[in-house]
Amino acid sequence: MRTYFPQQFEKVSPKKVSDFIFDQLEESIILKELLPEEQLPNERDMAVMFNASRLAVREALSRLEEEGLIEKRVGAKGGTFVLPLTLNSHHRHREQIASNWESWSKVFEYRLIIEPEAAFLAAQHIQAEQLHQLQQYLEMSIEQDCSRELFRALDVKFHLMIAKASDNAYFEKAVREIRTKINPALDLMPYSQEVRVRNSDSHFELLDVLRAHDGERSRILMRQHIEQSASSIYHRVFDHDIRTQEKESESL
Template identity: 80%
Template structure:
């Protein structure tokens, strides 16, 4: 008698060690955990960190260089350095996002479920230390000389910290995955003082209701915040916009 399995199994696909190294470094760069002009450890040190061969590390670095995420420099101050994601974002992502908008819409739909619920739980469980950390991120983001890449990094930290404050590791992992997917689209957005203030105002309002332990309002504010971000991305991808026109980021 045949056995019928209720689920679909995925076919096995071979994966090299270099693929795992590439994916971890790519994620760290996309999430702004590694910022532009930061220098990566050398191949030998990376091989030790990943418990892999130098050849696997070299292959991963070559892929990152092809993607325009890192740059190898020679000379006395040479090494491998992180490049600004926004440097090539207009070339890498706009057409790709437009061509695959159906899948992007599903990511936004998923985000609209996950992050508001994480914010609701965070309002109930967040510690005073975590609230202070969020405040520090926001204070840094509104400094007059805050550069674009640092601002984007602080934005990611703010959202990931709220997910972590939910006290549920599954929410934290989900938000990390979401941000890895949507950050390339957010890097398409222009940057100006007005954009920075508008985005920070939204974050300050969210921080206020987290301080008040108001789960319902935290959920609603986060929902509104990410709806605005999704709409801004859609406009940026599909409408012709002057280079200096401002849209919200987050």
């Protein structure tokens, strides 16, 4: 009897050890688990951490440097340091996002399914210490001296914690994947007191319904929050007036 194999098998592509190291470090930087100016361990220590050769670590670090994610510095205070992602994100990503908007739209569609359902489950399973951690993230985000990079990092932590609180590892993994993909676009967003207040108000409202264990309301608020985020990104990428104003300010 003849066996018919599916036609959608992917072809095997070799992946080097350095690629695995690069992927993990890139994800940690994009998700802001490694913050700007944070110094990475030296090559020898990283080789032990990843159970890999120093050559593989060196290759991964070279790729990260090419991507503008890290910087190697020499001197008494030298080493390898994480660079701020938001500082020049509009130069790095706007045209990339615009030229590949169809693909980005698919990610936003996926997010609209995953994160509201994660919030629904989180309302049922969230623990007291997780609620306390979410409260701390929000309080830090409204401090006057909260930098743009820290604000963006706290936003990521807030969403990842809700996914973790869903008590479903699949949702948690999915949200990590989503945030890794969309963070470059979110880093395009302006940073001002108005933005901080709007975002914080939305997060505080969501925290209140999570604390009340209101799953349906948590789902609705998360969906509204994500829809607003996607709309803001779209206008940031394609609005001609916004782009003109930014170019004018850069030339001053």
